[in-house]
């Protein structure tokens with residue numbers, strides 16, 4: 509199996525799995541998923557997301573992060589299970605240093621103007637997926653509606669997995685290529701890709717694009733996110749951070 513952790517002499521290799529990379533057979537054995545091979549059949553490809561979501565829910569090891577997530581993506585979660593949310597129970601709260609805190613339902617977000625962006629996706633561990641459409645509401649629109657106070661300098665993102673978090677400076681958050689995304693690859697975001705709503709930060713490594721987004725809190729200063737507390741760069745520009753030289757994505 510190809511290692512998820514490229515050798516980078518002189519600096520610690522980025523790591524997004526909780527386990528050591530292991531052979532495919534070991535992963536499958538651990539998960540009891542001996543039938544995974546059949547998932548590669550094209551007719552069953554559409555079931556992959558649902559399959560991965562349920563596999564991760566039963567995976568105490570975190571090794572599902574080493575499994576493919578369809579179309580060149582890898583499935584990542586830092587928790588062993590994530591609740592499923594839909595139009596009935598999804599909520600996104602915007603609060604913190606704002607004049608008009610508010611909670612959005614999925615219907616609320618769908619009713620706002622949608623922006624579609626097509627760029628490459630680049631993970632800091634090395635994998636890249638070309639020309640991926642994301643669609644949703646510009647984060648800047650939600651911030652403007654909330655009325656950001658002059659003392660604010662940053663935004664913190666939290667997730668209904670109960671563990672992941674991310675951050676942007678206010679200037680970064682206001683870029684036109686930063687979305688609260690409802691759709692990916694021209695489909696509603698599935699659970700395995702962070703649905704029903706994830707953040708999409710086009711110019712940055714994909715760890716910035718928090719899945720299962722549930723909270724947007726305007727803060728005074730940047731609060732480093734989950735991976736940033738574990739060594740990743742807070743300013744995560746593709747090609748000029750984390751010691752990497754990938755082609756920029758945006």
Ligand SMILES: Nc1nc2c(c(=O)[nH]1)N[C@H]1C(S)=C(S)[C@@H](COP(=O)(O)O)O[C@H]1N2
Pocket residue numbers: 524577581582583584585586587631632667669672700701702714715716717718719720
């Ligand atoms: N809530 C949450 N968001 C997350 C992560 C995570 O573990 N939990 N992993 C990040 C990383 S490192 C990557 S590469 C992408 C993976 O997205 P995918 O599972 O849709 O391929 O999600 C990012 N957002």
Ligand SMILES: [Mo]
Pocket residue numbers: 524631632633714715
């Ligand atoms: Mo990543």
